[in-house]
Amino acid sequence: MSEEKTLSLTLKVWRQSKADAKGHFETYKVSNVSTGSSFLEMLDILNEDLVAQGKEPIAFDHDCREGICGMCSMTINGMPHGPLPGVTTCQLHMRNFRDGETITIEPWRAKPFPVIKDLIVDRTAFDKIIQAGGFVSVRTGSAIDANIIPIAKETADLAMDAAECIGCGACVAACKNASAMLFVSSKVTQLNTLPQGQPEKDRRVLAMVKAMDDAGFGNCSNLGECQAVCPKGQTLDFIAKMNRDYAVASIKKLFKSRGKSRK
Amino acid sequence: MAVTGLVLVLFLLVHVVGNLQMFQDPSHINTYAHLLHSLPPVCLWGFRAFILLCFVVHFGIAIKLKIENLNARGPEGYLTKSTRYAAWSARMMVISGIIVLLFVFGHIIHFTILKEAGADCLAQFKDAATITAFGDHGLFGYLGTHGPAEGGAITYKVFDVYGMVYAGFSCPWIAGAYVIAMLALLSHLSHGAHSMFQSIGWRNETLRPILRGVAVVYAVVVCGGLLAVPAAIQLDQHVDTGLFPTVHKTACCACDATPENNVPATEPEVIVTIQQ
Numbered sequence: 001m002s003e004e005k006t007l008s009l010t011l012k013v014w015r016q017s018k019a020d021a022k023g024h025f026e027t028y029k030v031s032n033v034s035t036g037s038s039f040l041e042m043l044d045i046l047n048e049d050l051v052a053q054g055k056e057p058i059a060f061d062h063d064c065r066e067g068i069c070g071m072c073s074m075t076i077n078g079m080p081h082g083p084l085p086g087v088t089t090c091q092l093h094m095r096n097f098r099d100g101e102t103i104t105i106e107p108w109r110a111k112p113f114p115v116i117k118d119l120i121v122d123r124t125a126f127d128k129i130i131q132a133g134g135f136v137s138v139r140t141g142s143a144i145d146a147n148i149i150p151i152a153k154e155t156a157d158l159a160m161d162a163a164e165c166i167g168c169g170a171c172v173a174a175c176k177n178a179s180a181m182l183f184v185s186s187k188v189t190q191l192n193t194l195p196q197g198q199p200e201k202d203r204r205v206l207a208m209v210k211a212m213d214d215a216g217f218g219n220c221s222n223l224g225e226c227q228a229v230c231p232k233g234q235t236l237d238f239i240a241k242m243n244r245d246y247a248v249a250s251i252k253k254l255f256k257s258r259g260k261s262r263k
Numbered sequence: 264m265a266v267t268g269l270v271l272v273l274f275l276l277v278h279v280v281g282n283l284q285m286f287q288d289p290s291h292i293n294t295y296a297h298l299l300h301s302l303p304p305v306c307l308w309g310f311r312a313f314i315l316l317c318f319v320v321h322f323g324i325a326i327k328l329k330i331e332n333l334n335a336r337g338p339e340g341y342l343t344k345s346t347r348y349a350a351w352s353a354r355m356m357v358i359s360g361i362i363v364l365l366f367v368f369g370h371i372i373h374f375t376i377l378k379e380a381g382a383d384c385l386a387q388f389k390d391a392a393t394i395t396a397f398g399d400h401g402l403f404g405y406l407g408t409h410g411p412a413e414g415g416a417i418t419y420k421v422f423d424v425y426g427m428v429y430a431g432f433s434c435p436w437i438a439g440a441y442v443i444a445m446l447a448l449l450s451h452l453s454h455g456a457h458s459m460f461q462s463i464g465w466r467n468e469t470l471r472p473i474l475r476g477v478a479v480v481y482a483v484v485v486c487g488g489l490l491a492v493p494a495a496i497q498l499d500q501h502v503d504t505g506l507f508p509t510v511h512k513t514a515c516c517a518c519d520a521t522p523e524n525n526v527p528a529t530e531p532e533v534i535v536t537i538q539q
């Protein structure tokens with residue numbers, strides 16, 4: 001372990017007391033920040049100081065602090081989850097910053113992610129997309145035998161890769177169009193790849209894309225900012241796959257047999 | 264977006280090939296232009312309407328998407344902005360698109376509407392070139408509609424597209440505007456020509472760098488091809504490149520139409536003239 005140093009930093013943090021209040025940036029000085037501490041620990045230390053001074057601590061989302069829950073949403077120097085690729089804010093260590101640096105911390109910015117307080121945004125829009133089709137509607141009962149449904153390794157790998165998405169929303173925050181395509185396509189790919197997801201494949205992609213549009217997310221213009229910030233390394237590959245599934249599903253829907261007319 | 268874009272991308276390729284005939288004998292491009300104009304009107308106007316429709320749809324959807332995207336970004340922007348991956352050309356699509364659109368307006372007014380309307384400045388090119396069509400029916404039978412063939416070859420007067428293009432691009436302003444538009448087109452294509460594959464799902468992480476490369480090469484080839492003509496004509500104004508041996512250097516009507524410069528084109532030699 002290399003020798004531990006400490007940093008002195010200036011933080012510019014977005015403060016907003018409640019959803020409909022007007023927000024502003026506030027500047028704080030923190031010193032004696034260990035390079036081994038995580039970004040959230042650095043904020044914890046600052047918050048303790050604020051509480052000791054009788055001030056309102058900075059509200060931010062967090063839960064697992066090990067990079068798997070996707071709660072720790074914040075934009076650090078314009079980059080969702082900070083400057084290090086492939087990590088969440090909670091896994092970002094202070095050694096990635098320079099002594100004396102000014103760090104700007106902002107919430108995710110996107111219309112479908114309204115700020116609730118300070119750095120916390122409301123990500124209900126993602127839940128609505130999942131509710132529209134991010135599931136397999138069969139009774140699974142108790143766990144079945146492994147390998148009862150044979151799945152090719154490549155298929156399982158692709159589905160696992162897609163399933164890595166933790167729903168953090170960094171892709172939306174980074175996208176110049178506030179598009180949620182990387183998130184939605186990860187979820188669609190995960191289920192549309194596996195055999196269990198096949199019966200609802202078309203319905204799923206159409207419904208989830210519709211829910212995404214209804215929630216007010218922007219349109220993908222293939223910029224690739226999302227994959228650059230995604231802490232799980234999701235790629236545009238999933239978006240291409242979803243576009244393909246969407247095109248096929250739309251055409252199939254157009255030519256679908258109508259059977260008997262129903263009242 | 265992708266589908267109309269694809270149509271326009273393919274149309275451009277045809278356009279470039281047509282343009283490059285400027286480097287051949289004038290009869291080539293004049294025959295080509297005449298052939299296109301003597302297509303049955305439903306084909307000619309059908310094609311024009313189709314391309315126009317693609318333009319309108321492409322532009323219309325672009326504006327709609329842009330408005331939605333700006334809305335989705337929300338009222339509050341980031342204090343610190345950063346771009347990690349998105350190419351400059353990809354972020355400039357709307358701006359480069361508008362430049363190209365403005366150019367296309369001007370281009371059509373210049374070379375199509377003014378011409379069809381028989382504007383004075385282009386009148387000198389009317390029937391100013393002679394072409395020869397071989398065979399009883401001419402090319403695809405269309406040129407043959409102009410008159411009976413005698414001895415297998417017919418020669419008649421047509422609009423001098425070659426002369427018009429030369430005169431047009433000898434004006435530095437027009438050539439300059441063309442260069443700006445082509446740079447915008449280069450930028451637009453270098454994103455659009457690969458992005459369209461992503462939008463219809465014909466891409467994956469292996470194909471992505473390949474398609475990006477292909478798009479850049481395509482953009483450079485197309486824009487290079489389109490720029491070659493005005494560049495060569497501008498160069499020809501200053502040094503004798505020998506590329507346009509048959510042309511009569513005339514001034515364009517748009518700018519320096521001073522009497523001394525405005526030397527009318529000398530009548531080309533007419534071999535046979537067949538009236539319709």
Ligand code: SF4
Pocket residue numbers: 164165166167168169170171172182183186226229230231232233234
């Ligand atoms: S795709 Fe990546 S950035 Fe987007 S929500 Fe999932 S994990 Fe987060």
Ligand code: FES
Pocket residue numbers: 061062063064065066067068069070071072088089090091
């Ligand atoms: S707190 Fe769970 S991913 Fe950061």
